Amino acid sequence: MLLIPNFLNRRSNLLDPFEGFPPLSSHSNFPSETSSFAAANVDWKETQNAHVFKADVPGLKKEEVKVEIEDGRVLQISGERSQEQEEKSDTWHRVERSSGRFSRRFRLPENAKVEEVKAAMENGVLTVTVPKEEVKRPDVRPIQISD
Numbered sequence: 001m002l003l004i005p006n007f008l009n010r011r012s013n014l015l016d017p018f019e020g021f022p023p024l025s026s027h028s029n030f031p032s033e034t035s036s037f038a039a040a041n042v043d044w045k046e047t048q049n050a051h052v053f054k055a056d057v058p059g060l061k062k063e064e065v066k067v068e069i070e071d072g073r074v075l076q077i078s079g080e081r082s083q084e085q086e087e088k089s090d091t092w093h094r095v096e097r098s099s100g101r102f103s104r105r106f107r108l109p110e111n112a113k114v115e116e117v118k119a120a121m122e123n124g125v126l127t128v129t130v131p132k133e134e135v136k137r138p139d140v141r142p143i144q145i146s147d
Helices: none
Strands: 042-046 050-056 065-070 074-081 100-107 118-122 125-131
Touching: 042 100, 050 074, 065 125, 074 125
Parallel strands: none
Antiparallel strands: 042 050, 050 125, 065 074, 074 100, 118 125
């Protein structure tokens, strides 16, 4: 069953995909250097053994992406896409790919084993796996009821 978030069902609350982007300069077809490209889309799922984060970072090399644990429980995924060099002889008809920095932060739950985080990148998708501590079942022992 496919679940569609409520904000996609309401016409009046449609999201603007260009919200947060500065307007293009009148002197260039490139966004300003301080703009950031759309935050990497991230999926977070919890399995029986781990929290798994998948971030779309197309066109980036693993050297251009950082995965860090801050303050003991905050996972930060960040990176930067360099702006393509503008040649004076080139005529740009459309510039849709953005450049700049991005950063996503997630507070990890108490059961996360932050010392064992692993990250891998394949085909423009960064996968960060945060193992979970085993849930300890309480020791239950029967108590004899006396007469």
